[in-house]
Amino acid sequence: MLTSGPGKFLAPTSLGAGYAVSKILSLRAMDAEMAIAQNFFYQFLAGVLLGFALRPVANMIYWKRSSAVIVFSTFLIALGPLGQTFRYFLWGKPIDGTFWLQIIPEVIAAIFVGTIVTFLIPSSQQVISLGFLWRKIKQEINIFETTKVLGCGFIYMILFIIFHITFDESYAAPFWSDRLHELFYLPPLSPYSKALLLWLQGILNTLMLLPFFLLFFREKVELTVVLGSLTFVVADFAPAFANFNRIEPLLLLDQVFVGFCLQFLFVAIAAFSFGRNKLQKQAY
Secondary structure (H helix, E strand, O other), rough: OOOOHHHHHHHHHHHHHHHHHHHHHHHHOOHHHHHHOOOHHHHHHHHHHEEEEEEHHHHHHOEOOHHHHHHHHHHHHHHOHHHHHHHHHHHOOOOHHHHHHHHHHHHHHHHHHHHHHHOOOOOOOOOOOOHHHHHHHHHOOOOOHHHHHHHHHHHHHHHHHHHHHHOOOOOOOOOOOHHHHHHHHHOOOOOOHHHHHHHHHHHHHHHHHHHHHHEEEEEEEHHHHHHHHHHHHHHHHHHHOOOOOOOOHHHHHHHHHHHHHHHHHHHHHHHHHHHHHHHHHOOO
């Protein structure tokens, strides 16, 4: 077993190797020159970070293997490549061949990691199937819970704006109002389209976290630490680490710090809204 003793460190290391190999091989199939330019060591470290972040929710929730593959792969794609796509639209970057050369290998690596994590870090029991998870989600579908999902998405949008105009030093303007204007009025999207895009990303992130809130019965502080770390690593830290040698240090620091503040505060609010503690577990 790779869930105790030295295996606790071997499993994330193996995930790191799998992430790096799958990403570089898929990139090599698309563009050999770009694959050669990748630094395998940084890709490997990014995968190790993913492994350590995934270990608590992979090991402590009694997933069946099929449901675990789908939940983890969907989570990694939604917060990783799809989240990067949202930001490409937000910043007005072109969706060209270079974009697809970055996104497609990330999608393949996410699916590969989401699959092998169920073998390297299996749960002690295999109980939770997709049908069971769907029944749990249907129990939560009502006007109040839907409003909370929409509210968390709106809060994500507000937090994104606040942290970026406050700490992102890529903006030339010194004042909040000027930075806010620069954020919303840079072409090609209109301010309303950018706000809607951020709101949709917040809703998507909330929905991706919902299965863990329904099945991971811990105190809200522990939920914030575990799921905040997972969300931060998948959405910001692992991509930054994977491109460590290609990003200016100050921009990298801004990206990591803003992502850390944004993801942890967002997950804390979502955990307060949807988290179940140990006492609530007995009601189920």
